[in-house]
Amino acid sequence: MTKPLKFYDIPANLKDDEGPSHRAWSPNTWRVRYALNIKRIAYQTTWIDFPDIEAEMQKLGVPTTTVLAGKALYTVPTIYDPNTNRAVTDSQKIIEYIEEQYPDKLSLIPPYTRGLQAAFVDTHFQSLSMGAFLLLVPSILSACSARGLEHFRRTREPLFGGTRLEDAELQGESRAVAISKFIDELGVIDRAISTNGGKAMFLTGDILSNADVNLAAVLTWVLRLGGSESDLWRGISAAHGGRWVKYMDAFEPYRSVP
Ligand SMILES: N[C@@H](CCC(=O)N[C@@H](CS)C(=O)NCC(=O)O)C(=O)O
Numbered sequence: 147m148t149k150p151l152k153f154y155d156i157p158a159n160l161k162d163d164e165g166p167s168h169r170a171w172s173p174n175t176w177r178v179r180y181a182l183n184i185k186r187i188a189y190q191t192t193w194i195d196f197p198d199i200e201a202e203m204q205k206l207g208v209p210t211t212t213v214l215a216g217k218a219l220y221t222v223p224t225i226y227d228p229n230t231n232r233a234v235t236d237s238q239k240i241i242e243y244i245e246e247q248y249p250d251k252l253s254l255i256p257p258y259t260r261g262l263q264a265a266f267v268d269t270h271f272q273s274l275s276m277g278a279f280l281l282l283v284p285s286i287l288s289a290c291s292a293r294g295l296e297h298f299r300r301t302r303e304p305l306f307g308g309t310r311l312e313d314a315e316l317q318g319e320s321r322a323v324a325i326s327k328f329i330d331e332l333g334v335i336d337r338a339i340s341t342n343g344g345k346a347m348f349l350t351g352d353i354l355s356n357a358d359v360n361l362a363a364v365l366t367w368v369l370r371l372g373g374s375e376s377d378l379w380r381g382i383s384a385a386h387g388g389r390w391v392k393y394m395d396a397f398e399p400y401r402s403v404p
Contacts, residue, residue, distance in 0.1 A: 148188065150188040151188070151189040151226065152225060152226040154191075154199075154202070154223060154226075157195065158171040159291060176366050180363060184359065185254065196297040197294065208235035215301070215305050219301065223237050241359075267357060274332075282372055282378075329385050361393075366394070
């Protein structure tokens with residue numbers, strides 16, 4: 147029998163009205179969590195806070211994935227598969243791994259779409275998540291534990307020339323411009339989805355793909371951290387005929403946090 151995978155994720159502080167499933171907040175880990183949930187691959191979450199990631203990843207023997215301000219970082223998502231005794235880090239490598247290792251499960255990378263999907267992820271996931279970061283700063287800080295926050299500041303503030311992260315949040319006119327830019331980028335994706343015709347909801351028509359999982363992961367981050375009343379989510383939900391509210395509803399069945 148296949149044993150459940152171990153899935154490493156960073157826990158968020160919970161607000162009073164939030165249930166345990168709100169512990170999952172990172173856009174990067176949601177990319178893999180959605181993929182595992184959609185593919186119905188059994189897994190168990192291991193929560194790990196920012197300052198503990200490096201030592202645990204070194205124990206697992208996985209490499210760093212990211213360089214921030216000249217420093218190589220160990221990151222999550224990471225999985226450990228007890229069925230193969232393999233640990234894999236980096237969201238897109240994990241998705242490739244589970245596609246190959248569990249070929250009997252629904253595929254998120256249908257034939258001939260690999261290159262196009264990778265191009266979508268490299269462009270839109272990256273720029274949407276960068277854009278959202280500067281709009282979500284205060285909520286990201288309050289999602290961190292005290293230890294996590296200290297680590298987050300130490301690794302992120304150098305990116306802003308040492309500015310305190312609270313001061314990096316966009317305000318006023320520059321905030322309005324960044325929100326419009328984010329929504330305009332979603333407009334490009336809205337037009338791409340529309341070319342599928344009919345009632346197609348996803349980039350790959352009626353079926354879900356890795357590109358859609360990546361997009362849903364960013365929107366989940368925006369909605370969960372910013373909240374449904376935030377200026378950013380209000381703008382998104384009013385745009386493109388309500389496409390993104392329906393889009394998020396379509397991912398609801400895949401939002402469990404085991
Ligand atoms: N390219 C990586 C990026 C993962 C990433 O940046 N993860 C963040 C959490 S959202 C992390 O673990 N950061 C560790 C740190 O800041 O020390 C992926 O796709 O998995």
